[in-house]
Amino acid sequence: MPRNLLRHTAELLGISAPSIATLRSIYKRSRTLFKHQLWIKTYLGRRDLERGDEIQLVDALCIQEPQVLLRRCFIAGPSGVRVA
Incomplete structure (x- = not known):
C-alpha cells in the first residue's frame, strides 16, 4: 500500500496511520490478510470477479x-x- 494512500486514509478516518512495518507484520499470516479482504468485500457489497x-x-x-x-x-x- 502506498504510504501517501495510507496517510490520507488515516487522516480521513481521524486516526494515526500505522507504519508499513506494522502492516507487514500483521499480514505475514495470510489467513489474516484473507479474512480482512473478505470482510472488506462483504462490507462493500462486492464479490470476486468472474x-x-x-x-x-x-x-x-x-x-x-x-x-x-x-x-x-x-x-x-x-x-x-x-x-x-
Missing part, C-alpha cells in the same frame, strides 16, 4: 487507454480482448 467480468473490464480499459494496456492485451477473436 471470467466474464474480467473480459468486460479489460475491454473497457483497452478502449480507454490502449497505449497503456497494449502490452497486456491481445485480440481473442470475436469474443473481444483478453488478458495475456
Whole structure:
C-alpha cells in the first residue's frame, strides 16, 4: 500500500496511520490478510470477479487507454480482448 494512500486514509478516518512495518507484520499470516479482504468485500457489497467480468473490464480499459494496456492485451477473436 502506498504510504501517501495510507496517510490520507488515516487522516480521513481521524486516526494515526500505522507504519508499513506494522502492516507487514500483521499480514505475514495470510489467513489474516484473507479474512480482512473478505470482510472488506462483504462490507462493500462486492464479490470476486468472474471470467466474464474480467473480459468486460479489460475491454473497457483497452478502449480507454490502449497505449497503456497494449502490452497486456491481445485480440481473442470475436469474443473481444483478453488478458495475456
